[in-house]
Amino acid sequence: MIYPIRKLFSKNRLLKSLLGLVLTTGLTPVVTAQTQTDILGFESTQYWSANAGTVASTNVHSQGNNAIAIGNFSYVQLSSAPLSTLSNVSQEFEIDVQLPAVFSWGQVQLSVSSPTLGFYSTWVGSANLSNLSANTFHKLTIPIPANIETALKQNYSDLVIKLVLSVPTTSNAVIVDNLRFSGQPVSGCQSNINLVVSVEGAFNNDTLNNLVCTFHTVYPQLFARFNQNAPQTVYLDIRDIDPPAYAGGDRITVQRQWMLNNPHDTDIMVHEGMHIIQGYSFGNVPGWLTEGIADFVRNEYGLSNIGWSLQQYRYGQHYSNGYGVAASFLQWIEANYAGGGSSRVDQLDQLLRSGQYTNNIWVQWTGYDVDHLWYFYSVEKGALYNEQPAPLPATQGIVVYEHANFGGLALKLDVGEYRPSDLTVRGAPGSWFDPNSANSGVSSITVPAGYRVTLYTSSDLSGAGVQYTSDISYVGALNDNVHSIKVELIQ
Numbered sequence: 001m002i003y004p005i006r007k008l009f010s011k012n013r014l015l016k017s018l019l020g021l022v023l024t025t026g027l028t029p030v031v032t033a034q035t036q037t038d039i040l041g042f043e044s045t046q047y048w049s050a051n052a053g054t055v056a057s058t059n060v061h062s063q064g065n066n067a068i069a070i071g072n073f074s075y076v077q078l079s080s081a082p083l084s085t086l087s088n089v090s091q092e093f094e095i096d097v098q099l100p101a102v103f104s105w106g107q108v109q110l111s112v113s114s115p116t117l118g119f120y121s122t123w124v125g126s127a128n129l130s131n132l133s134a135n136t137f138h139k140l141t142i143p144i145p146a147n148i149e150t151a152l153k154q155n156y157s158d159l160v161i162k163l164v165l166s167v168p169t170t171s172n173a174v175i176v177d178n179l180r181f182s183g184q185p186v187s188g189c190q191s192n193i194n195l196v197v198s199v200e201g202a203f204n205n206d207t208l209n210n211l212v213c214t215f216h217t218v219y220p221q222l223f224a225r226f227n228q229n230a231p232q233t234v235y236l237d238i239r240d241i242d243p244p245a246y247a248g249g250d251r252i253t254v255q256r257q258w259m260l261n262n263p264h265d266t267d268i269m270v271h272e273g274m275h276i277i278q279g280y281s282f283g284n285v286p287g288w289l290t291e292g293i294a295d296f297v298r299n300e301y302g303l304s305n306i307g308w309s310l311q312q313y314r315y316g317q318h319y320s321n322g323y324g325v326a327a328s329f330l331q332w333i334e335a336n337y338a339g340g341g342s343s344r345v346d347q348l349d350q351l352l353r354s355g356q357y358t359n360n361i362w363v364q365w366t367g368y369d370v371d372h373l374w375y376f377y378s379v380e381k382g383a384l385y386n387e388q389p390a391p392l393p394a395t396q397g398i399v400v401y402e403h404a405n406f407g408g409l410a411l412k413l414d415v416g417e418y419r420p421s422d423l424t425v426r427g428a429p430g431s432w433f434d435p436n437s438a439n440s441g442v443s444s445i446t447v448p449a450g451y452r453v454t455l456y457t458s459s460d461l462s463g464a465g466v467q468y469t470s471d472i473s474y475v476g477a478l479n480d481n482v483h484s485i486k487v488e489l490i491q
Contacts, residue, residue, distance in 0.1 A: 036087060039080050039161070040179040042068040048163075052076040060175055060200045062096040062137045067177035070165060078163040078176075086159070089152045092182035093124070093142040098135065098198070100172035105130045109164070110142050116156040124148060129167065136235060137175075137198045141182065189213035191220045193232055200239035201256050210266040211236070211254070218301045219273045226349050230277045244268065247275035267302035271295060282355025288319055289348060289357075292326025296345055299327060313381035315388040318427045319374045332377045337366045369393075371427075391426060398453045398487055401444045402432070404474040408443075413453075418485045420459050433459065433483050441480035446471045454486040461486055 039047045041064045045057050053073030061067040070076055093110055106129030113120050127140040144152075152159075165174060195215055199208065215236070223230050231250035244258040245268050252272045259265065274294040299310050310331070311317070311324035319329045334344050344365065351357040362370045371393035378390035397414035401407060411428055418426075420433040432441040447453055447468050454465035455475065461484045466475075469490065475482070 036083060037064075039083060042066065042177050042179070047081045048078045050076050050078050056173075058173070058175060059202055060098070060198070061177050062098075062197050062199070063178045065202075065205065067096075067098075067175050069173035069175045071173035072171050073165070074169040075166045076164070078165070080161040080163075082157065083159040083161065084157040085155050086152055086181075088181050089149060090181040091144055091146075091149055093144060093179065094182050095140050095142075095179045096137040096177045096196070097129065097132075097140055098137045098175040098177075099129065099132055099167075100170060100174065101134045102132065103130055103167050106167040108140050108142065112148060112152075112159065112161075114151075114156050114159045116158050117151045117154065119148070119151065122148065136237065137177070137196055139194065139196050189216040191216040193219050193223065193234060195234050195236055197236045198238070199256070200237075203238060203256060204260060204263060207259050207263045207266070208238070210263075211238075211259070211269055214266045214269040214303055215252075215273060217303060218270050219276075221301060222270075222274055222277045222297065226274075226346065227277045227279065227353065230279060234273075234276055245272050247272040250276060252276065262307070264304070264306040265308065267298055267305050267308065270298040270302050274298070278349065278353065280352045282353070284355075284357055284359075285352050286320075286357075288322035288326045289352060291322035292319075292330055293345055293349060293352075295323050295327035296330050299331075312385055313378060313387060314385070315378075315382065315390070316421065316425050318390070318425060319370065320427045320429070328381075329374065329377055332381070333366075333373065339365065391422075393426075396448070398448065398451050399446045400442045400482075400485070401446075402441065404443045404479075406444050406446060406471075406473065413485060413487050415451075415487050415489055417461055418487070419461070420483060423485070432480075442482035442485075443475060443479050444471075444473050445475065450490055452488045452490050454488075455482045456484040456486070457481050459483040 038044070042048070042061075043064050043066050045055055045068060048055065048068060050070065053076040054071050055078070056069050057066045058069040059066060060069070068078070070078070095108065097108070108127040108129060110124040110126065111121050112124055113122065124144055125142040127142050129140075132138050161179070163176065165176075167174065189209075189212055193216065195212060197208070197212065215234070219234070223232075233250060235251040237251065237253045238256050238259065239253065240257065241253055241255050243255065244265075245252065245254045247253065252269070254268065254272070271294045274297040275290070278290060278293070280290060295310065298305065298308075302308070309324070310328045313328065317325045319326050330345055337344065340347055348357070351361065359370060362368065362373060366373060368376070375390050375392055381387070382389040394412040394414040397412055399410050399412050402409040409427075409429070411423070411426060413426070416422075420430075423432070424430050442455065445453060445468060447470050452467055452469050454467045455478050456463060456465045457478065465486065466478060
């Protein structure tokens with residue numbers, strides 16, 4: 001992100017009255033560093049001294065292994081060790097900053113001094129810190145005047161950078177990391193998409209590099225194919241969370257321990273990157289399609305997919321399981337019902353993003369509803385893998401709903417006895433029958449004339465059941481506690 005530049009260095013040098021994070025140079029060395037990365041990567045506090053506040057290394061970082069955290073201050077100046085001739089000099093400086101709260105004011109300023117180059121607190125530029133979201137790294141960009149850019153490409157050994165951070169008084173730490181010239185990637189890979197990385201806790205640099213490279217290799221391809229209005233700045237957070245990963249908006253979050261335990265699973269960035277591309281926010285968006293398309297894309301674009309593959313058909317699956325089950329089903333749709341001038345998956349993606357998707361689209365494309373398509377798929381794949389096909393979808397009978405007043409997921413059942421496995425193979429979520437799950441179960445039923453339905457709390461149709469011969473908008477005490485069902489015709 002680029003912020004307006006406003007020169008704030010006055011002739012009387014009242015720098016402490018300024019708002020901002022000021023990058024200036026001084027002449028007093030702190031300690032000699034071995035490389036440019038030692039200092040600009042903020043890998044150790046030994047390369048920086050402070051005149052106020054508390055300064056410590058932190059493993060919350062945007063690159064490398066560490067960053068520097070400064071707390072208990074309102075105004076603080078950090079002075080670096082002297083730098084010799086810098087490499088990769090370009091037209092802009094970039095620095096990653098993470099704030100502990102949303103500040104109403106604050107600013108980054110940069111100036112340089114080098115007696116060798118004839119620069120003495122020479123102004124470079126500034127960037128704003130106000131109203132930035134908290135607890136995530138922000139890449140701040142500061143353009144470099146042409147004369148300074150030219151000079152920094154010459155030979156010198158006396159460049160000392162000073163970071164002056166001025167914000168509302170805070171006891172919590174502001175974190176700075178990865179001062180660099182623009183065009184330098186976090187890893188060995190880059191693209192025209194900006195990826196801002198934040199890591200909380202110890203992590204493996206090779207794994208981080210592979211995650212970033214996978215993103216930069218694949219995301220631009222997905223951007224070009226599916227959605228050129230998708231975010232062009234994406235945030236990658238690696239931290240301790242419950243699922244292996246999730247994504248939404250412009251942010252991908254990956255579980256730190258999952259990647260430490262499964263360093264080969266870097267193609268997780270393809271699945272989560274597709275979620276950023278999808279950006280579904282309108283109308284009826286079935287979760288199974290969202291996840292199925294993401295795994296379909298991972299299968300096609302994954303760089304290695306080590307230890308991962310789409311799921312072959314097995315009896316007991318249902319397309320509503322999503323992920324690899326749905327992706328395999330979508331592959332079959334592509335192969336058997338192509339049309340419309342583009343991939344059916346591309347068409348589904350566009351319909352879902354625009355809010356125009358309806359369940360009737362399957363009939364328009366194929367002449368069959370999605371339940372019958374799943375049955376045809378199961379017959380073909382069942383024969384291939386020696387598996388029983390899915391049950392033929394009911395075309396008449398009672399309908400159970402997951403919400404009161406006939407809302408939510410609907411499941412049609414003809415005459416028969418249905419235990420949990422009989423219901424899940426027809427599309428009922430397994431969570432309906434899990435006593436530890438907070439997800440919904442059966443809450444309402446429509447019962448056509450001539451039918452009788454008996455609901456049981458047991459999983460094997462044992463015990464006393466509750467019977468209905470007409471619609472019931474709320475099943476009362478049985479709500480979310482139905483574990484088996486019997487459907488009969490009234491004689």
